[in-house]
Amino acid sequence: MFTTPKGRPTLCVIDLEALRWNYHKIREKVGPRIKIASMVKANAYGHGAPCVARALAEEGCDAFGVATLEEGIGLRQAEIRSPIIVLAGVYLEQLDQFFEHDLIPVVHEIDGLRRLDAAVQSRGTSLNVHLKIDTGMGRIGLPAAEIGSWLPELKKLKSLEIDGVFSHFSHAESVQGDYTRKQLEIFQGIVSRLRSENISPPLVHLANSAATITLPSAYFDMVRPGLMLYGVYPSPAMTGQIALKPVLSWKTSILQLKKVSPGTSISYGQTFITQRESLIATLPIGYADGYPRLLSNRGEVLVRGQRAPVVGRVCMDLTMIDVTDIGETKPGDEVVLLGRQGNAEISADEMAGWSNTISYEILTSIGARVPRIYYHSKKER
Ligand SMILES: Cc1ncc(COP(=O)(O)O)c(C=O)c1O
Incomplete structure (x- = not known):
């Protein structure tokens, strides 16, 4: 049931049952062992992050992804207790709030990593972070090709715990092509190299919706679906490969x-x-x-x-x-x-x-x- 507001009739109806359905389709697809980090950034793709995240949390969603500190705080205010990854990173001025609201920043460049480590150390505490690797998306991330220069820096960290390492596919609509395969190989190489240096983050993740639907080899420990949760296919060609309901x-x-x-x-x-x-x-x-x-x-x-x-x-x-x-x-x-x-x-x-x-x-x-x-x-x- 829902009640409509009085007056101007322009509104969106958000079908939380369809959302729950889509979540369970993802769970069926990836199996019980892979974690699901639901992307609820941009106000849950316009659907309203607090209600969406609460519904997903009730279904057992393991973690949430937001773009900004403010979005993360919004989820905490909605009483979401699960891990929240802030994908666009942390500005040092925001650090207190990351601690206060127990948010996990993404770190995507080496100077920022050093400064964050020093700032956390000066507080006499530690902070979980996820490392973003640029495997071919060409936006934020530690350049995969430059691992030789940034890997030694990871070993010097005193107060940051590398809880996760991840990358992002350039092809959001389809991950069938050679470019995606190359990104996947590069990422696998990075993870192996980190492990060989005794850096084994517990959460390795790569798959967006398109990869969640079509590329199980990209699942690693956790998938990061966004669009498909809302019942929209990344491309028309994927319609029917998984039964989603528009939300x-x-x-x-x-x-x-x-x-x-x-x-x-x-x-x-x-x-x-x-x-x-x-x-x-x-x-x-x-x-x-x-x-x-x-x-x-x-x-x-x-x-x-x-x-x-x-x-x-x-x-x-x-x-x-x-x-x-x-x-x-x-x-x-x-x-x-x-x-x-x-x-x-x-x-x-x-x-x-x-x-x-x-x-x-x-x-x-x-x-x-x-x-x-x-x-x-x-x-x-
Ligand atoms: C880092 C990251 N991971 C996952 C996603 C989810 O992608 P999709 O909505 O295609 O599933 C996005 C979306 O922009 C993203 O930026």
Whole structure:
């Protein structure tokens, strides 16, 4: 059950049962021994991190990944007790808060490692960290090829405990290619070299969603799924390889209906002029809600189980659709922007295609002013 807020009807419904289902599909896939670190950064890919993380923690999720200190604190405030890895690292000014909230920073360059070690040592304590290795992603991480220069530094650490070592694949959508295989080999080489030098972090991890679905050799001790938890496949080719259920639906309802004559201009800039007598519905959703402006004259929504086109430019707070062919409609009728209505469905991938981006960006861009309403099953309190 869920209750909708009074007033503006633009909201996201988050189906926590689907989330739990997806989590268990991942658990089935990786087996009982591999840990699962659920990626709940960026407000759990737009789904609302506190509720998502609580639901996953109840299902036994081993750890969580966030991008920033603030996201980590948010999880602790939501009473998440599991290990939380802060992927984008630690700024020394934040160190007290890492201790206060028991967060695990990622360390990704050698100067930062040294400074962090000294700062922790000066507190007379120790800190668990995860080491990030750049095996070909080309962003943060200790360069794999330069292991000869940074490995000796690891041996000098006095106060940092290397709890984990990990890397990240460059191909988020598919990990079938040679480049991925090369990254995997490089990472295996790094782990072996560390072990040969008696550095054996308990948690070795590499797999994102795509690798969790298709590349068991990348599981090591822990997988780091993000997108698939939310029921979205990293690529259409993976659909059916694991049975995921979409978690988020984005809805609104018709604010105003207008019958207009042919030749009427709709929205800013006269980019849509009606060619016939038309029924135009205005929706209380705009780019300030994260509804992409690129959907202007390109996107579609669902009304009465049918597709209606977005006409004219998406505005900051309002968007127009053409419901002339839908049949009887009235203000207050439900409009689905993303998700299912009757037998019709608009997926995050389809919306991403219209706006020339990826599902990740669609989900994480849904604005803060769109309430997230949680579908509560009997398991929820
Ligand atoms: C370091 C890291 N690990 C795991 C993930 C999860 O990736 P995906 O959502 O493709 O599963 C991300 C996502 O950006 C990431 O940055």
